[in-house]
Amino acid sequence: MIELERVHHVTIATKNLEEARFFYSEILKFKEIERPPFKSKGVWYDLGEQQLHVVENPKSETLRLNGLNSLEGHFSIWVKSYTKTLHWLNKAGIKYEIEPISVAGFSQIYILDRDNNVIEFAAPYNS
Numbered sequence: 001m002i003e004l005e006r007v008h009h010v011t012i013a014t015k016n017l018e019e020a021r022f023f024y025s026e027i028l029k030f031k032e033i034e035r036p037p038f039k040s041k042g043v044w045y046d047l048g049e050q051q052l053h054v055v056e057n058p059k060s061e062t063l064r065l066n067g068l069n070s071l072e073g074h075f076s077i078w079v080k081s082y083t084k085t086l087h088w089l090n091k092a093g094i095k096y097e098i099e100p101i102s103v104a105g106f107s108q109i110y111i112l113d114r115d116n117n118v119i120e121f122a123a124p125y126n127s
Helices: 017-027 082-092
Strands: 009-014 031-033 042-046 051-056 074-078 097-099 107-112 118-123
Touching: 009 017, 017 031, 017 042, 017 051, 082 107, 082 118
Parallel strands: 009 051, 074 118
Antiparallel strands: 031 042, 042 051, 097 107, 107 118
16 A cells, blocks of 8 residues: 655646746745756746646647636645635736635635636635
C-alpha cells in the first residue's frame, strides 16, 4: 500500500506564461517561489504546504475551452475568509460563481484563470 501524506503540488498548463504569471502573481497575489532550471518555461507558487506549478505549453490541445463548470477538473485552495475573498475578487474584476452554504460543509467560490483552468476557493461558513 502507498503511504500518502499530502498533496505536494498541482500543475496546470498555460498557452501564455506571462499572462498566467500576471494573473497569479499580480491579481491573485500568489507568492512566486524558485523553480529549477527546466528546459520548459514555467512559474511555481507557494500555497502553504502545497505548490501550484504553471507550465507553458502553447501547442496544448488539452486546455479547457468551456466556461466555469465545477464538475470538471479543478484545484481548491482553502482561504480564511469567504467575505474577504469575494471582496478581493470583486475589486480585481474577476467573475465568479458561489455556493455560500454548500452541502460540502464549507463555502465555495469558483473562478477561471486566463486559460479556463477552474480554481475553487473554499472557506468556513460565515467567514
